[in-house]
Amino acid sequence: MSQTADVVVVGGGIIGCAVVHALAQQLPRSTRIVLIDRGPIAGATSGSSMGHLMVTPDTPQDYAFSRTSVRLWNELAERVGGFHFQATGALYLADCDEDLELIPVLHEQFRDNGDRCEILDEQRLREIEPGLAPDVPGALFYPGDGVVLPMLACGAMLREARQWNESIEVRAECAVTGFERAGGRITGVATARGRIATPLVVNATGVWAPELAEMAGQPRLPIYPRAGNLAITAHHVSPIRTQLLEISYLRFAHGAAKVDPAGTDDPGGHAVNMQPQSHGGCLIGSTRQFRGMDRTLNRELLHRSLARAQRYAPALKNVPIVRTWVGLRPYAEGGLPFIGPWPHLDGLWIAAGHEGLGISLAPITGLLIAQQIAGVAPAVDPTPYQPARIGA
Amino acid sequence: MSERVRQAQVGIVGGGPAGMAAASALAARGRSVVVLDEGQRAGGQIFRQLPPGVAPPAGVSEPPSHDHGHELIDAFEGAQVELVSGATVWDSKPGRLWFEHAGESHLLECERILLAPGAMDRCIPFPGWTLPGVTTAGALQVMVRGFGVKPGRRALVVGSGPLLLPTVTALLAAGVEVVAALEASSRWNALRALPGVIGNGARLREAMWYMKQLVRAGVKLRWGWTVLRCEGDRHVERAVIAKVDGQGRPRLGTERTIEVDVVGAGFGLVPAIELGLLLGCDSRHLAARGGHCLVVDEQQRTTIDGVFAAGEIGGIGGAEVASAEGALAAAAIDHSLGGPAVSEPLVKQARAERRASDAMLRAFAPLPGLYQLANDDTIVCRCEDVPLSEARAAAELHGRSSRAIKVGCRAGMGPCQARICGPSLQQLATADPACEMDVPVVRVPVKPVRASTIVNAPG
Ligand SMILES: Cc1cc2nc3c(=O)[nH]c(=O)nc-3n(C[C@@H](O)[C@H](O)[C@H](O)COP(=O)(O)OP(=O)(O)OC[C@H]3O[C@@H](n4cnc5c(N)ncnc54)[C@H](O)[C@@H]3O)c2cc1C
Ligand SMILES: Cc1cc2nc3c(=O)[nH]c(=O)nc-3n(C[C@H](O)[C@H](O)[C@H](O)COP(=O)(O)OP(=O)(O)OC[C@H]3O[C@@H](n4cnc5c(N)ncnc54)[C@H](O)[C@@H]3O)c2cc1C
Numbered sequence: 001m002s003q004t005a006d007v008v009v010v011g012g013g014i015i016g017c018a019v020v021h022a023l024a025q026q027l028p029r030s031t032r033i034v035l036i037d038r039g040p041i042a043g044a045t046s047g048s049s050m051g052h053l054m055v056t057p058d059t060p061q062d063y064a065f066s067r068t069s070v071r072l073w074n075e076l077a078e079r080v081g082g083f084h085f086q087a088t089g090a091l092y093l094a095d096c097d098e099d100l101e102l103i104p105v106l107h108e109q110f111r112d113n114g115d116r117c118e119i120l121d122e123q124r125l126r127e128i129e130p131g132l133a134p135d136v137p138g139a140l141f142y143p144g145d146g147v148v149l150p151m152l153a154c155g156a157m158l159r160e161a162r163q164w165n166e167s168i169e170v171r172a173e174c175a176v177t178g179f180e181r182a183g184g185r186i187t188g189v190a191t192a193r194g195r196i197a198t199p200l201v202v203n204a205t206g207v208w209a210p211e212l213a214e215m216a217g218q219p220r221l222p223i224y225p226r227a228g229n230l231a232i233t234a235h236h237v238s239p240i241r242t243q244l245l246e247i248s249y250l251r252f253a254h255g256a257a258k259v260d261p262a263g264t265d266d267p268g269g270h271a272v273n274m275q276p277q278s279h280g281g282c283l284i285g286s287t288r289q290f291r292g293m294d295r296t297l298n299r300e301l302l303h304r305s306l307a308r309a310q311r312y313a314p315a316l317k318n319v320p321i322v323r324t325w326v327g328l329r330p331y332a333e334g335g336l337p338f339i340g341p342w343p344h345l346d347g348l349w350i351a352a353g354h355e356g357l358g359i360s361l362a363p364i365t366g367l368l369i370a371q372q373i374a375g376v377a378p379a380v381d382p383t384p385y386q387p388a389r390i391g392a
Numbered sequence: 393m394s395e396r397v398r399q400a401q402v403g404i405v406g407g408g409p410a411g412m413a414a415a416s417a418l419a420a421r422g423r424s425v426v427v428l429d430e431g432q433r434a435g436g437q438i439f440r441q442l443p444p445g446v447a448p449p450a451g452v453s454e455p456p457s458h459d460h461g462h463e464l465i466d467a468f469e470g471a472q473v474e475l476v477s478g479a480t481v482w483d484s485k486p487g488r489l490w491f492e493h494a495g496e497s498h499l500l501e502c503e504r505i506l507l508a509p510g511a512m513d514r515c516i517p518f519p520g521w522t523l524p525g526v527t528t529a530g531a532l533q534v535m536v537r538g539f540g541v542k543p544g545r546r547a548l549v550v551g552s553g554p555l556l557l558p559t560v561t562a563l564l565a566a567g568v569e570v571v572a573a574l575e576a577s578s579r580w581n582a583l584r585a586l587p588g589v590i591g592n593g594a595r596l597r598e599a600m601w602y603m604k605q606l607v608r609a610g611v612k613l614r615w616g617w618t619v620l621r622c623e624g625d626r627h628v629e630r631a632v633i634a635k636v637d638g639q640g641r642p643r644l645g646t647e648r649t650i651e652v653d654v655v656g657a658g659f660g661l662v663p664a665i666e667l668g669l670l671l672g673c674d675s676r677h678l679a680a681r682g683g684h685c686l687v688v689d690e691q692q693r694t695t696i697d698g699v700f701a702a703g704e705i706g707g708i709g710g711a712e713v714a715s716a717e718g719a720l721a722a723a724a725i726d727h728s729l730g731g732p733a734v735s736e737p738l739v740k741q742a743r744a745e746r747r748a749s750d751a752m753l754r755a756f757a758p759l760p761g762l763y764q765l766a767n768d769d770t771i772v773c774r775c776e777d778v779p780l781s782e783a784r785a786a787a788e789l790h791g792r793s794s795r796a797i798k799v800g801c802r803a804g805m806g807p808c809q810a811r812i813c814g815p816s817l818q819q820l821a822t823a824d825p826a827c828e829m830d831v832p833v834v835r836v837p838v839k840p841v842r843a844s845t846i847v848n849a850p851g
Contacts, residue, residue, distance in 0.1 A: 039791070039796070040790045041799075152801075154799075235806065297835070299849075302836075302846065303846060309843070320843075323805075323837070324835055
C-alpha cells in the first residue's frame, strides 16, 4: 500500500493529537493529514498520566505559554467537552518552613503576571478543602487550574479535527519503521502497513522521540524517560475536591534536572499530588525517577507517596485503592520541550519532551507547530522551545 | 491473628476444592501450610457453606458430588492447616503473599505458593442486564447458598454451561419458583458431550440427579433458548426470551415474554488468572476452557519457580478436576521441598478428570451470536457506565487492542478492573466475536485494598 499525505504526525499521544487538531484548524480543508501510532491512540504516557492543567508563573514567558494553553483547554471543553473537564483550581500545600517560604514567592509570581491567587488562613483552607488535616501550616489557592481526563481528551481533539477536515486519517496500531530522505529533506515515511510519501513529518513520540530521530539518521535527541507512580481509588470516596499538590513540588519537578542514568531516587519522589476525579475517586501521584524505559512499580516509592497523601488527607487511610501503574514522562534536556523545525533535515518537525506538563501544554504546542507550518504569527514566542537550541 | 508477618512452607491462595485438597495432603506429609481465602468459611464456590449458625432449608438434598465436598471439607478441617478466612491477597512475589485481613496489612512468607483462586462468571451483556434483580448465576448462588437469602419469587435462569443446573436447584431449595431455565447451546451440541458423560459414572450420576430435581419441580431445561432483554421500572419485571440458532443468534419470531422478578445469567466461567499474571506466569488462550488460562506442566508447576497452580485457574474444569489437581500439586510441592517423588496415579487421576471435563464442556462451546444481544445503549462496563456505542467508537478511533478500548472509553478501569467486562469487551467493541482477547494487564493491588494496607505492607 502506498499513499501520499501533506503532513504525517507520528505519535498519537496528547501532543500528536493536539498537533493534528491545530493543523486541521490552521491549514486548508484540503490538507491531507495522517496521524499514525505504533500502539493505541492515547495508549502510552498520555493514557497513564494525571490530568492537571497547570499554569506555571515562573517567568512571563512560562506564564504566557501555560496560561494560553489552559485557556485553549477551557475553550475546547466549552465547544466539545466529553473529557471530564473540571475547573477545580489548585491548592498548593506547605508542610515545613522551607515550604512556607515558597508561598509568598508563588503569590508574587502570579501577581506579577497580572493574575490572582489567594494565600489561605486556616478558616479559608477549611472552607475550600474540608477534608484536609487540621495541622497543614500553610496553603495557597490558584483558581485558574483545571483537571481533564487525558485519554478521553485525545479522542475529543481528533473528533473535532475531523469536523474541520474530514480527510484526516488516524492509523492506530501501526508503527513507523523508517524515513525516506532525498537531497537533505524528508520525502516519506515507512510504516508497518506500507509507505506514505510526504514532505512534512512531525515527531510527537514523547519518550520515543530520540528513537524516531535516529531512524531519520539524525543525532540523538536529548529526551529521557522519567518514571512516575500513580494510584487510583474507588469511586465516590475522594476526601478532596481540588487539585492538591505539595508546594515543594515546584523546587524539583519543573525546570532543569540532572539526568541520573543510574536511576536513583530523585527528590521529586517526595512531592505528593492528589487529583479529584469526575467519578468521585482520587488519583494520587506522583514520583520522579530516571531509570530508562522500566515501567515496573517501585513499591517503596508508592508506599511513600500514599503515606504523604494520608498526611494531608487522613481519610484516605480507609479508602480502597483499585490500581497502581507507572508512566514515563518525556524529560527534555534543559527542562523545556522541543517544539519547532529540526534544523538539520528539512521537513522534519519535533513536538516532544514535555515532562510532567504535556497535558497542560498540548494545545499551545499544537498551535505553535501549526502556526509555524502555516506561516502565521505564533500566539506565544516560540524561541525558547526551538529544537535548534540543542548543541547551542 | 496478631503477627503481621508469618511463615509457612506453603502458602495457598484459595480454599475451594483445589486449595483444600492440596492443604490436607500437604499437612498429611508434615508440611506447614497457610490457606488464605476471601470467603468466611472453607469450601470455595461450589461447596459454599452457610455462615455458622444459619441452617439450610428443610428437606433439601444435595447432588452426589457434595459427598465428595463434605469429605474434602472434613479432611481439611481435621488437618493441621491454618486457614485465614476473610483474607484478600493483593500483591505477591515468589515466596511472598501480601494480604489484607480485618483491615490490617499482613505478609505470608513461604517457600512455595499454590494458586487456587478459582474462576469468575462470564458476563455477556444484553439489554436490561444491569437492572436490579438481574445478577450473574454465580452471584445468585452466593446469595442463596452462602447467605441463606431468598432473592425473589419467580426466577429465570439463562446462559450456558454446567453451572445453570446448580443455580436452578439452589433457587428451588430456597423456595423460589423457577419459571424457565434456558441453555443457549443446542441439543445438537449437547450430543457431542454425551459420550464423555456416559463414559464417566460420577458425571452421569450427577447429571441424573439434577435432571430429577428439575423434573420433580416441573422445571424444563430448554436447549437453544436465551434471553433477549430484561425490562422493568427500577427492578426487573419481565424478560423477553427467544430461540437461538447453532451460533447463538436469536431467531426472529420466536420471542416470548415472561414475568419474573429474579434473573440469573451465567454464560460460563473465566479462570481467575490475575495473581498468576502479576507473578509473571505464562498464560495461554483456550476458548473451550474459558479463555486465558495459566500454563501448568504435568506436575502443576507454573512457568515461575516455586509457584504452582491448581483448579480453574489453569482452565475451567469443575470441582473434580480441581481437587485432583490440588492433590497432585501437593505431591509435587512436597517433592520440590525434598519429599518423595510424585506418584503416577495422582498424575493419571488429574489427567483423567481433565479429559472428562473437557469432553463435557464440548456441549457448551462458545456461541458468537450471543455477542449480538447488546445494542448501542446497552452498558458494557458497569463500573464506568460505558455503553456499547462508546466502546465501538473507541475501537474505531483508538485501536482494536484491549488497552486501546480501555483508554478510548474507560471500560475496565473501575473497581472491578475489567473482571466483569474484560472477557467480552473486545469481542463486543470490535464487533468481531471471534477475535482473540488480549491477555489482561494486571497491576498491584490485584484486588482493591485500603490505602493503609499498601502503606503498612510489611517487608
Ligand atoms: C486521569 C486518569 C484516571 C485514571 N483512572 C483510572 C481508574 O479509575 N481506574 C483504573 O483502573 N485506571 C485508571 N487509570 C489508568 C489507566 O489508564 C491505566 O491503567 C493506566 O493508564 C496505565 O495502566 P497500565 O500501565 O496498567 O496500562 P496497560 O493496560 O498495562 O498498558 C498496556 C501496554 O501499553 C504500553 N504502555 C502503556 N503506557 C506506556 C508508557 N507510558 N510507556 C511505554 N509503554 C506504555 C505497554 O507496552 C503496556 O504493556 C487512569 C488514568 C488516568 C490518566
Ligand atoms: C505519572 C505522570 C503524571 C503526569 N501528570 C501530568 C499532569 O498532571 N499534567 C500535565 O500536564 N502533564 C502530566 N504528565 C505529563 C504528560 O503525561 C506527558 O507530558 C504527555 O502525556 C506526553 O505526551 P506525548 O504525546 O508527548 O507522549 P505519549 O503520550 O507517550 O505519545 C507518544 C506516542 O508515540 C507513539 N510512538 C512511539 N514510537 C512510535 C513509532 N515508531 N511509530 C509510531 N508511533 C510511535 C507511542 O506509541 C505513543 O502513543 C504526567 C506524566 C506522568 C507519567
